[in-house]
Amino acid sequence: MTERLYYTSDVLECTAQVRRCDQQSEGHYAIVLDKTIFHPQGGGQPADKGWIAGMPVETVLQQGDDVVHILAQPLAANAVRLEVDALCRALHARLHSAGHLIGYAGEQYGWRPVKAHHWPGEGRITFAAGENSREPEIQWLDEFIEGWRSAALPRHIAFEDGRRKVRFDDLPAYDCGGTHVASLAELGSVVIGSVKMKKGQLIVSYTVQ
Incomplete structure (x- = not known):
């Protein structure tokens, strides 16, 4: 389960741990973190934009209890920096x-x-x-x-x-x-x-x- 920090906080930057990285297709990787500040598409609202480990986040989706971040490159199971586009x-x-x-x-x-x-x-x-x-x-x-x-x-x-x-x-x-x-x-x-x-x-x- 991804901890959804945006439920209780308006912070736009944080550090999270990569739990899983699955290749979806050529140039598309699904990243699951232990926690996130990115709002996924859903509930009538589009997904947040921003960067993880300096790479642009293409979209953010809900999959069960997890929040999945789609990137163009894979990430190792390390701590990474998250930054949501403030505007x-x-x-x-x-x-x-x-x-x-x-x-x-x-x-x-x-x-x-x-x-x-x-x-x-x-x-x-x-x-x-x-x-x-x-x-x-x-x-x-x-x-x-x-x-x-x-x-x-x-x-x-x-x-x-x-x-x-x-x-x-x-x-x-x-x-x-x-x-x-x-x-x-x-x-x-x-x-x-x-x-x-x-x-x-x-x-x-x-x-x-």
Whole structure:
């Protein structure tokens, strides 16, 4: 099992031990470490970018309890230095945090978030209708989001029954394994591009600036 340091820490550099290195194909090696600061692709969020032992990480995947790092060259079973691309991590964290705020805002109008896609240029939250739900206008969602953002609400992480919970101040906690800003002061602007209905679901498209 890979220890996921990004669950509890925002550090972008660390040292880890190579546990396994398997060749997948020509020029592609799957590296498993005892611990990692790299968020793998999953949970609606793309993989972190960065370097291991000075080599670019091509992608990061989940395989059972392990996090697998794909590199173009093999690594020996030694201690190696990990470095996450700070700009990439910041963008992913902002997008994921903005997605949570859109989820909270949609709930104010009777909608329940059921699916999220926090990728750059493709951000969207899908909601299922709840009791007495009504379709919100973009400016209504903006007002809630801007209020929370301007209050610079802090992030809180907790673990309950083996599940990781993420919330901002006293807003509801969502089950989530992703990365987030430490405070909404770091969020920047959330820009909602569209709000539309499709097959009884509400879909909100967004980005951050």
